[in-house]
Amino acid sequence: xxxxxxxxxxxxxxxxYDYLFARTALIKKKFKAYDQHQPLVDRTLAMxxxxxxxxxxxxxxxxxxxxxxxxxxxxxxxxxxxxxxxIEDTAxxxxxxxxxxMIRTYEQTKIERFAEFSRVPVINGLxxxxxxxxxxxxxxxxxxxxxxxxxxxxxxVGDGNxxxxxxxxxxxxxxxxxxVSTPSGYEINQAVSGxxxxxxxxxxDPMQACAGVDLVTTDVWTSMGFEAENEAxxxxxxxxxxxxxxxxxxxxxxxxxxxxxxxxGEEVSADVIDGPQSVVWDEAENRLHVQKALMEYLLLGKx
Ligand code: CP
Ligand code: NVA
Numbered sequence: 302x303x304x305x306x307x308x309x310x311x312x313x314x315x316x317x318y319d320y321l322f323a324r325t326a327l328i329k330k331k332f333k334a335y336d337q338h339q340p341l342v343d344r345t346l347a348m349x350x351x352x353x354x355x356x357x358x359x360x361x362x363x364x365x366x367x368x369x370x371x372x373x374x375x376x377x378x379x380x381x382x383x384x385x386x387x388i389e390d391t392a393x394x395x396x397x398x399x400x401x402x403m404i405r406t407y408e409q410t411k412i413e414r415f416a417e418f419s420r421v422p423v424i425n426g427l428x429x430x431x432x433x434x435x436x437x438x439x440x441x442x443x444x445x446x447x448x449x450x451x452x453x454x455x456x457x458v459g460d461g462n463x464x465x466x467x468x469x470x471x472x473x474x475x476x477x478x479x480x481v482s483t484p485s486g487y488e489i490n491q492a493v494s495g496x497x498x499x500x501x502x503x504x505x506d507p508m509q510a511c512a513g514v515d516l517v518t519t520d521v522w523t524s525m526g527f528e529a530e531n532e533a534x535x536x537x538x539x540x541x542x543x544x545x546x547x548x549x550x551x552x553x554x555x556x557x558x559x560x561x562x563x564x565x566g567e568e569v570s571a572d573v574i575d576g577p578q579s580v581v582w583d584e585a586e587n588r589l590h591v592q593k594a595l596m597e598y599l600l601l602g603k604x
Contacts, residue, residue, distance in 0.1 A: 307424045343369075403423075409429065433470075485537075507540065508546065548578055556578055
């Protein structure tokens with residue numbers, strides 16, 4: 302029997318997302334009512350962090366405990382991964398001891414190699430190429446505030462990075478459009494997301510990308526692993542700060558999202574991220590709820 306993994310957004314079908322979003326709503330409602338939801342008693346999640354994290358770490362760890370399970374946390378520095386044990390051997394060993402693995406690492410090929418040798422489901426907690434758990438939370442957040450995202454338009458302002466690639470996969474699968482505006486040299490690479498060109502449009506001018514859209518979203522100029530490029534990026538991205546003018550160009554009901562951590566005054570102005578259209582705190586909280594639905598689904602299937 303094949304093991305279900307969640308390595309990229311396109312690993313699930315639109316029907317599976319319908320189920321996950323409905324299940325998330327139920328799990329969130331129970332959480333808010335202090336109504337226990339413990340389908341994962343005796344199950345263990347191993348988390349492997351090769352990069353820093355606040356939200357991913359806390360949401361997976363708290364979520365697993367809330368569902369009755371337990372968690373083991375590993376980082377590169379405190380495991381044999383940091384001393385060059387092959388990822389395939391690590392996968393073989395860890396997956397004999399736990400029920401589920403979440404990994405945050407560098408290349409997507411690394412998590413794919415882990416999954417190939419794992420006996421248990423593997424979740425992508427961010428790679429250089431993708432961040433599917435974040436987009437899962439973002440779309441759930443959009444639905445909570447504005448209803449279905451089908452037919453809507455999302456502006457991506459900034460780096461053609463892991464978040465941008467994942468938005469593209471979600472657009473193709475769930476039927477919405479992404480307006481992408483990046484500085485030259487930092488464009489999206491369509492081959493990475495594997496989408497066709499009907500689900501996005503490229504704009505040189507970020508203001509034009511924001512015109513009339515339902516959601517404006519951005520991310521740090523320098524992602525983890527690209528720190529050596531920081532100075533060049535600070536210059537290249539100077540005109541890609543989401544500010545009040547860009548929000549003004551969007552639909553009057555448009556939301557603002559950012560996966561966080563954010564740098565006020567760089568990719569977003571303080572008045573936007575702290576302003577009335579911003580839903581970034583709901584977005585962060587929803588990581589907890591969507592990932593609980595995701596872990597439950599990967600381990601137990603549909604309820
Ligand atoms: N958005 C997100 O993944 O945050 P962390 O890097 O804090 O996990
Ligand atoms: N694009 C950012 C997202 C952080 C959650 C990074 O990869 O560092």
